[in-house]
Amino acid sequence: MKPGRRAAWALLGLAIGLIVVGAATGQALATLRKAIYICLECMGLGT
Amino acid sequence: MRRQTRRTLIQALAALGQNAYIPGFFSGVIFQGKSKLLCVPGLNCYSCPGALGACPLGSLQAALGRRGSFPAYVLGSMLLFGVLLGRLVCGFLCPFGLLQDLLARIPLPKVKVPRRLDRPLRGLKFVLLALLIVLALLRAEPVFCKYLCPAGLLEAGLPLTGLNPQYASLRGPLFYGKLGILVLILLLALLVERPFCRYLCPLGAFYGLFNGVGFYRMQVSRDRCVRCGRCRDVCPMAVDPVQTPNSPECIRCGRCRDACPRDAIRSAFRGK
Numbered sequence: 050m051k052p053g054r055r056a057a058w059a060l061l062g063l064a065i066g067l068i069v070v071g072a073a074t075g076q077a078l079a080t081l082r083k084a085i086y087i088c089l090e091c092m093g094l095g096t
Numbered sequence: 097m098r099r100q101t102r103r104t105l106i107q108a109l110a111a112l113g114q115n116a117y118i119p120g121f122f123s124g125v126i127f128q129g130k131s132k133l134l135c136v137p138g139l140n141c142y143s144c145p146g147a148l149g150a151c152p153l154g155s156l157q158a159a160l161g162r163r164g165s166f167p168a169y170v171l172g173s174m175l176l177f178g179v180l181l182g183r184l185v186c187g188f189l190c191p192f193g194l195l196q197d198l199l200a201r202i203p204l205p206k207v208k209v210p211r212r213l214d215r216p217l218r219g220l221k222f223v224l225l226a227l228l229i230v231l232a233l234l235r236a237e238p239v240f241c242k243y244l245c246p247a248g249l250l251e252a253g254l255p256l257t258g259l260n261p262q263y264a265s266l267r268g269p270l271f272y273g274k275l276g277i278l279v280l281i282l283l284l285a286l287l288v289e290r291p292f293c294r295y296l297c298p299l300g301a302f303y304g305l306f307n308g309v310g311f312y313r314m315q316v317s318r319d320r321c322v323r324c325g326r327c328r329d330v331c332p333m334a335v336d337p338v339q340t341p342n343s344p345e346c347i348r349c350g351r352c353r354d355a356c357p358r359d360a361i362r363s364a365f366r367g368k
Binding site: 083 | 126127128130133135141143149151154158165169170171172173175176178179180237238241242245248249252253256257267268270273274275306308309310366
C-alpha cells in the first residue's frame, strides 16, 4: 500500500473514532439540541 | 445522459434530499426529528425549514462554544466527509454550490480574475476557517453564521421571516447587512464561477485539505496528455489539472475530464 493511502486509512480510522467518542459522550445529542431550535444568528436576526 | 447533466441532477437531488421536510416551507416550523443528530456534508443551514440534518460549520461553532469539551463528534463527521470525498462535496452535494453553478449558466460575459488578485483571495477562506474556530472559542457564538453565511440567510432567514411575522419584526441592520453580502455573492456568481467556494467558504477550505490525501483522487496520464490546455480553460475553479490534479481548490466537477480530447484525466476512489 502506498504511504498516501495509509494516511487516508489512518484519517478514516481517526474520523470514525472521533464520531464514536463524540456519540458516547453525548455530543451528538448536543448537536441535535442545537439543530432543532431556530438559529436566529444564522437567519441574520438579533443584534 | 451527459456527465455534467448527471452532475446537476445529483446536485439537485442532494439539495432536495437534505431539505426534504416540505411541510416546513409552508408552516415556517423547522424539522425537529432525530436525523438532525447527523451532520450533512455541505453548507446547508439547520434552520432551513426543510433541513433534515445539521450544518457541519454551524455545529462546529456551537460545539466549540461549549467550553471545556473537545468537539469530537462534529470534527469526526467533517473529517469523515473530508477523507472520503474531499471537495467532491462542493462539486456534487452542496446546495449553495448548485445555486452558483446555475447562476453561472446565465449567458453573461465571464470575468477572469487576474492571478495577482485571485491567489491572495483564495487564501481568504483558510483565514476565515481559522478565525471562525478562534472566535467560536473566544466569544461562544457562531460568528461565521451570524455575520457572513449566505446560505443561512437564503435558506433560513428569507423563508422564515417571510412566513412568520414574529421573525419579520426582528429584521435589523444585521439582517440587511447579510442580505447585502448574499446579493453581492449572487451577482458575482453571474460573472465569476463559484466565487463563494473559491474565496470565502471555510467548509470548502477544510475539505480542500483532504484533496491530496483522501480516497477520491484524480490522475492525469502524462503519456496521453498533449498539453492542449482545454482542461485548464474549462475549470470553474481556475485550476490547472495537469499541474495539480489534487489541488485543494479542485471541486471534482469533472469538467476537465469531459473536455480532455485524449481521455488523459481519470478520477476514482482508491483504497490501495
